[in-house]
Amino acid sequence: MLSIGQLSEATGVKVPTIRYYEQIGLLPEPDRTGGNRRLYGEATRKRLAFVRHARDLGFPLESIRELLRMSDDPERSCVAADDIARRQLRAVKARIARLIALRDELERMLEMCSRGTIAECRVIETLGDHALCAEDHAGGEGEV
Amino acid sequence: MLSIGQLSEATGVKVPTIRYYEQIGLLPEPDRTGGNRRLYGEATRKRLAFVRHARDLGFPLESIRELLRMSDDPERSCVAADDIARRQLRAVKARIARLIALRDELERMLEMCSRGTIAECRVIETLGDHALCAEDHAGGEGEV
DNA sequence: CTACTTCCTCTAGCCACTAGAGGAGCAAGA
DNA sequence: TCTTGCTCCTCTAGTGGCTAGAGGAAGTAG
Numbered sequence: 001m002l003s004i005g006q007l008s009e010a011t012g013v014k015v016p017t018i019r020y021y022e023q024i025g026l027l028p029e030p031d032r033t034g035g036n037r038r039l040y041g042e043a044t045r046k047r048l049a050f051v052r053h054a055r056d057l058g059f060p061l062e063s064i065r066e067l068l069r070m071s072d073d074p075e076r077s078c079v080a081a082d083d084i085a086r087r088q089l090r091a092v093k094a095r096i097a098r099l100i101a102l103r104d105e106l107e108r109m110l111e112m113c114s115r116g117t118i119a120e121c122r123v124i125e126t127l128g129d130h131a132l133c134a135e136d137h138a139g140g141e142g143e144v
Numbered sequence: 145m146l147s148i149g150q151l152s153e154a155t156g157v158k159v160p161t162i163r164y165y166e167q168i169g170l171l172p173e174p175d176r177t178g179g180n181r182r183l184y185g186e187a188t189r190k191r192l193a194f195v196r197h198a199r200d201l202g203f204p205l206e207s208i209r210e211l212l213r214m215s216d217d218p219e220r221s222c223v224a225a226d227d228i229a230r231r232q233l234r235a236v237k238a239r240i241a242r243l244i245a246l247r248d249e250l251e252r253m254l255e256m257c258s259r260g261t262i263a264e265c266r267v268i269e270t271l272g273d274h275a276l277c278a279e280d281h282a283g284g285e286g287e288v
Numbered sequence: 289c290t291a292c293t294t295c296c297t298c299t300a301g302c303c304a305c306t307a308g309a310g311g312a313g314c315a316a317g318a
Numbered sequence: 319t320c321t322t323g324c325t326c327c328t329c330t331a332g333t334g335g336c337t338a339g340a341g342g343a344a345g346t347a348g
Contacts, residue, residue, distance in 0.1 A: 003325080003326080004325090004326075005326080015325090015326085019327095019328095035326085035327090036326085036327065037325085037326060037327075038326085038327095
């Protein structure tokens with residue numbers, strides 16, 4: 001049996017995050033020791049590893065919740081799981097396309113920088129006037 | 145002079161967002177009509193267009209705040225502005241690299257899916273066992 | 289004058305955590 | 319036995335960048 005700290009170590013998920021997942025019902029409420037500490041078994045460790053991995057692949061928690069529900073029911077068709085993954089793939093591709101447009105625009109902007117004063121700064125100027133852009137990168141989801 | 149709705153139209157920034165920007169000090173408090181409505185001039189329109197454009201390029205509001213401070217002082221060297229843009233470019237590139245790894249992993253996962261039952265679902269299985277992954281895509285920032 | 293639209297302020301919610309307060313349990317060393 | 323230091327507990331609030339909704343006032347067209 002693992003303490004929350006050990007589970008955190010084993011899965012790479014931070015302790016408060018594990019408690020958060022419990023709170024939102026993604027992980028079951030674990031047994032406790034006499035001193036009220038959480039105790040986890042192998043099943044929860046696997047479940048958390050699943051969550052971690054899916055998060056690393058960018059799945060939102062709601063999708064992960066669905067996937068977990070499915071994996072609890074091995075008789076069902078996997079078409080729904082496939083659809084979730086496919087949706088995620090589409091989202092990832094869209095983000096890549098958008099980010100590549102941003103990257104190109106930023107590179108263009110920086111190439112023109114003459115490192116003079118702000119008054120002649122291409123970076124500031126380009127940001128101030130969308131019309132100076134090569135491509136239309138606007139109207140996205142607002143990445144960082 | 146523009147009403148908040150007209151400013152919103154002109155810049156593509158939603159009305160509540162404009163008020164939000166004012167609240168956090170990114171836009172100055174505008175003049176008001178007798179009926180307490182906001183009235184904007186050309187200067188604020190330009191400032192908001194700048195913010196919008198920078199947001200579209202993924203700059204966080206804090207960077208935008210810095211850039212605006214700089215653009216208010218045209219005598220200064222633009223090296224700092226350049227640095228902010230360079231930092232943003234690095235961040236964008238890192239995100240692209242990460243997303244491409246995710247995309248590949250998702251594609252690999254989906255290719256293997258035989259559309260049978262959950263019990264033999266590669267999607268679920270792959271998510272459950274990180275060791276099945278081709279590359280090491282873990283340890284990122286948790287995209288969506 | 290009435291109906292409709294735009295605007296006002298204020299509060300709360302979104303996602304997926306993260307940080308911090310204030311306290312209790314527990315193991316090792318002096 | 320006491321103390322030190324670590325892990326753990328619960329609870330609340332904060333993050334970024336908005337978005338949604340309540341409840342009301344102002345402006346405009348017919």
